Amino acid sequence: PDDEQRLWWHSTAPMFAAMLQTAGHNVHDQYRHLGIYKKNIIPFLGVYPTEGKGRWLSILTRYGIPFELSLNCSNSIVRYTYEPINEATGTDKDPYNTLAILESLQKLVQIQSGIDLEWFNYFKHELTLNGTESAYLRSNDLVNCQIKTQNKLALDLKGNQFALKVYIYPELKSTATGKSIHELIFGSVRKLSLEHPSIQPAFQVLDDYVASRNISAETGGEYSALQPRLLSCDLINPAKSRVKIYLLERTVSLSAMEDLWTLGGRRTDPSTMDGLDMVRELWNLLEMPAGLQAYPKPYLQLGKIPNEQLPS
Template sequence: MFITKTLNASLQGVYRILSDVLDFPDDDWRLWWHSTAPMFAEMLQTANYDIHAQYKHLLVYKEHVVPFLGVYPRNDRDRWRSILTRYGTPFELSLNCSDSVVRYTFEPINATTGTEIDPFNTHAIWESLQELMSIQPAIDLEYFCHFKRDLTLDAQESIFLHENSLAGGEIMTQNKLALDLKGDQFVVKAYIYPTLKAIATGKSVQELMFDSVRKLAKERASVAPSLAMLEEYVESRGPDSTACPRLLSCDLVDSSRSRIKIYISEQVVSLSAMQDLWTLGGRRKDPSTLAGLDMIQELWDLLQVPPGIRSYPEGYLPIGTSPDELLPSMANYTLLPNHPAPEPQLYFAVFGMNDMAVADALTTFFERHGWIDMAEKYKDSLRAY
């Protein structure tokens, strides 16, 4: 109870004070702020950001990100639907528990998104990046420009897909951004989905992504070994594999420090499938990988994720409904410079499961691994959100 009161007091402070003094040019801007900033403020407080950082990050969000979230989502309004969430909303908050780092991810949207001018939202991200670069000049676009050119639609491809109605379903997202909030600074990360590019070119997502990274590796040879191991693993799964490359990300920092990550979706949800993703089919055998296997087993047992074979559902859920679906698993692989193997990260597919059961499992996991502060705050923080 004490923790809940403390968190609510924080919300009454930073969020309320900013809301009292900030100007909102239109209703969409105002609604986005009041529906997302309270949770954002709570997360910053939970992760122990100092008060100056809390004000800065909330102001950056309000002034430089909210204008790129588009119309406020309601079921009776036409809007651009983003792959970012199952509700098609273009914004999501998350917390790295081990490092106490808050992140938010968004798909930039502007007035031309979804129109004849930009039917597949190819261009809004440039305007959003220019806005962020006005307050963070160190943002480096070298890797982003490379992958953007190789993996998203050019003007002719966009016209071709649009005029011939070849895009098919409702999944139109090509790129999105994330801000990792470190102290009072932020680091920008870009994600790129090559699905539409694959339709336009007749190449697979796997072929497009690995070809693009391989071209980059000719100039940055240090990532070649880890790329080779990952590509070997993916190809070893065969043509009927349930594990498919889905998207790619890179940090928008100097190329010598930028991390390239390749994300793979796995339709088979099981402990053995998670173990295979983690070890790259047994290719990673170092002590830290083997120790990670024990943690995967522990978390799998705690979460009680229902096993099965799953595909991504088509379309989106209506705003305000409770999910009654389960999703595939996901892994990403960081191509580390001068490392022989990529570094894996697994995502447990808990969407659609009981929130309190998941919270209980995670609290137990935090306690067992010494994250006492997070274990004590976690469930109360969820209630406050």
């Protein structure tokens, strides 16, 4: 490994190891997951983040860092997410980091059975740039935003295995095609649902809810319009995979949270309502100031502390 990779390892592996131990992984599983991380993930993290050093900025974190550890406390599942980066990222060969994920996935497919790339390939084609579109954006200098991330991967660690998920951001595809992000995301899922009817009922409920919210917002309703930001799916057999659409909610209030949680009253089953009780409890603990909020600025300087949404 080069110096950048050593820096990544020494700054992240101790916390990673501690989280694996906390989550109850035995020593053999810990070694396996740390070994996979060192050999197959760190080489795809790019330049180690250091002030003043040029690097690819990832939307994954507020500091543009392409790696994040997290812990599902209820189920004691360690997860890490990363945006694959390689030497071509940000260069003329791959100006918008479309290709590194393909190389990274091939490494993971070789060490974990059960990874299915059918839906990845579908959404990759529908929601990220192809070579012609990348060249068009590059030659016409059409990408003026700081956010250039198109895709990232996440691994949920279970025993000595991992479950793989992809997240896709179609903002650049929208710029290249002239189609809205909403049209791209909802259109791609709608088309997929024609081949996989099992996802139609849930998708139709969400589609109806978002449409009703946005019509209400246009006519002076209580809440802002909902803007899709990204999509994710599990990289397993499509019959078992989930598709998730992530929406930007700018109205910060308990009633807006309740509306979102129940999809405007469309979901009122016991599990949903039990979850809503926890949301209400959490809302009261956080004491966030209510109101219409702007989306945070993309990236913070390394070391700067975010100050959005502090208690009033």
